[in-house]
Amino acid sequence: MNLFVPIIVIGVLVLITVLLMITDQLIGGDDKRTVTINDEQVIDVTETDTLLNTLSKEHIYLPSACGGKATCGACKFRLIEGGPEEPLPTETPLLSPEEQANNVRLSCQTKVRSSMKIEVLRELLTAKEYRAKVEKIEDLTYDIKLVRLKLLEPDTMDFKPGQYAQIRVPGLEIERAYSIASNPKDKHHIEFIIRLVPGGKATTFVFKALENNDDIIITGPYGDFFLQEESDRPIICIAGGSGKAPIRSILSVLKDAGMPRKVYYFFGARTQEDLFMTDEFRALEEEFDNFKYIPALSHADDDHEWQGEKGLVTDVVMRYFDDLSNYEAYLCGSPGMIDACISCLGGANLHDEFIYFDKFS
Ligand SMILES: Cc1cc2nc3c(=O)[nH]c(=O)nc-3n(C[C@H](O)[C@H](O)[C@H](O)COP(=O)(O)OP(=O)(O)OC[C@H]3O[C@@H](n4cnc5c(N)ncnc54)[C@H](O)[C@@H]3O)c2cc1C
Ligand code: FES
Structure with missing residues (x-):
């Protein structure tokens, strides 16, 4: 065998190694x-x-x-x-x-x-990682669950009504955002309202694998969507599906304050099957003249039992108001619903700076 062949092979290998080291240094291998x-x-x-x-x-x-x-x-x-x-x-x-x-x-x-x-x-920089135990999982509709967590370590979280936390999916190590649906005064517990997205990684985990007493990791709180507590403007809330979560937290704070501001809460759903927590919001209506709960069904044409509002939630809102110039709005749900709401509220003179929203994208 030609003696030069192994020498050439070794030489080429050394050259490739040196080149790889230089490339690594150039594109990111710098350990310092x-x-x-x-x-x-x-x-x-x-x-x-x-x-x-x-x-x-x-x-x-x-x-x-x-x-x-x-x-x-x-x-x-x-x-x-x-x-x-x-x-x-x-x-x-x-x-x-x-x-x-x-x-x-x-x-x-x-x-x-x-x-x-x-x-x-x-x-x-204030968000933290929390270990929490699942205290309750409850079916709210065929595709929406309430998940209640008890915080273990740290055992309290300070959050503003409307903010969200992120659930880490064990095994996949991905995180997804879920608005906090509970009252911030209970710092030891966090509630989420979670809608199943077919084929979705986090929601499939919540619906198929998560059980009572399981430990999970969440991070938070996050977000600049929260109740403007200093304001005294009347409020219009519009939410669809699991968008009810942050609005519920916001309303819990307004309830504790004695509902000092006029609040209209429009909840968009397809059919009666998609309504949930109706008793809770009807009870709030009974307690405070200042609060009005208006569920609206978009697919209720054949539903003769339904006595409430029918049509797209944006159309229903516009049936109630001509001029919203002194109002403040809180919107939560799918990006499409929120964009439609922003444009219809703008048409009723509600200024952009008083429209707060979280798109569940
Ligand atoms: C600030 C914020 C707050 C949120 N709060 C809530 C909440 O309180 N409750 C809640 O249920 N969800 C909430 N979401 C949505 C949530 O974070 C996830 O996006 C959703 O649960 C889907 O996650 P997944 O891992 O199951 O689906 P993925 O695995 O991420 O997605 C699977 C497929 O579904 C599509 N998809 C993702 N999300 C949706 C959706 N919402 N509708 C239809 N298709 C979708 C994706 O494009 C993808 O094709 C919030 C999102 C944001 C940004
Ligand atoms: S985490 Fe970076 S864009 Fe959503």
């Missing part, structure tokens, strides 16, 4: 990476992962309502120094021109391949 947050906290990074996951490993939980799928835009931060020069095409649809000009990025799409300095809103 750091992430500096708000010029205050410096974390060391050894693995190349997304910024969202890198921070989470350090117990800094940025909101990630879509679980890192680049659809919610909740995980934004500002890149001050280092990091990728341009946002990815997956980021730009969720960044306004001003945000792009200010170097705002999505942490779920940004890989930590080199040291970087970042800025994160201070209020986002």
